[in-house]
Amino acid sequence: MEQIVAENVSKYYTVPPEKGGRNHERLQVLTNVSFRVERNEFVSILGPSGCGKSTLLRMLAGLDRDYEGTIRMEDVDLKKNRVPVCYMLQKDHxxxxxxxxxxxxxxxxxxxxxxxxxxxxxxxxxxxxxxxxxxxxxxxxxxxxxxxxxxxxxxxxxxGDIMLLDEPFGALDEITRMQMQDWLLDVWGKHRKTVVFVTHNIEEAILLSDRVLVMSPRPGTIVKDIRIDFQRPRNRDMLLGSQFLGYKKDILASLG
Structure with missing residues (x-):
């Protein structure tokens, strides 16, 4: 069952002159973003810095309703009503x-x-x-x-039954990050909430996800939807085989 549906979502920011804009320049951040997330699915959104990943997550959290297109969560239009979600930024706060x-x-x-x-x-x-x-x-x-x-x-x-995680391990050192990834796999395997996970780390996205949505540079859009067919429970040995290298090659090609 589809729990999140985004259709043709575009987002613009107005940049005032004092922030570097020319006559309140209109800056497009997202363009025609469309994707679906099923219940209890772990989906990563991966893309270069500045492509609109965090902006998109704010929309899913109901914190930004100023966009074109439609986002529905639990069959609720997020422009009209908010749906309770579990939302975490990169810093622990x-x-x-x-x-x-x-x-x-x-x-x-x-x-x-x-x-x-x-x-x-x-x-x-x-x-x-x-x-x-x-x-x-x-x-x-x-x-x-x-x-x-x-x-x-x-x-x-x-x-809420949906977790929105915005690069939660991005500020950690590599060893701690790996430990946290392994721990999250174990915890999510037991509790199975729907997860939308923002990252710019390819290995992390492949290890954790059922699907990886690859975004283009700004204005960001979904350029590839890659299903990760590793069986669960997962372990790091999967990252040593040809199947992982195939996924990584596909993602890198999508990133251009």
Whole structure:
């Protein structure tokens, strides 16, 4: 069942003179973007910097309705109504004065939920997210990978069955990034929310995804929709074979 449908989406920004525009120049960021995402599918959006990946994710989150075309989520037109989603930016944005648990409980607190019951529900997940012993630690005492896992757990606990992840591992060192990719594969395999994952890392996109949507340079559009047929559960040995090299070659050719 299709959970997200985007049809002929285009986006323009007006650049005022003080920002370098000429007479409030109209800058096109996206052009005729169309794609579909099925329920419980893991789809990566991959493309060069500045092609509109993050802009597109903001639209899917319902934070930007000023675009041409149509985006439907759960059969709801996002120009008319918002659909609850779990949205995470590249930075963890943990509040430094709150403990790890207090940060994870923030969505429930905003919604006015029973925080005692919510904490009871979260505690079993701390072990799964590798955070069991750090419930009362503040962000400055956590490693980069732990902060990202805490942010992902907070994102997962948001209301909604769709996770929008905007380069969540982009700021991590290579070893920690690989560890986080392996961990995300394991966690997603257990919980299977629908995921739209923005990245510019080809290996990451192939390893994690059911499909990879390749975008052109600005104004961005989808130039290739590549299905990744690796079986699940996945492991890094898959990245050593000819099938991986074929996917990588196809993506690189699409990127031009």
């Amino acid at each position: 943990l509040l430094p004065w709150r403990t790890l648990m207090e940060n994870v409980l923030l969505p429930a607190e905003i919604e006015g939920a029973d925080l005692k019951k919510e904490a009871e529900a979260v505690r079993p997940m701390l072990r799964e997210f590798g955070l069991e012993e750090f419930e009362n630690y503040r962000p400055h005492a956590l490693s980069g990978g732990m902060r990202q896992r805490a942010a992902l757990l907070r994102t997962y606990r948001m209301r």
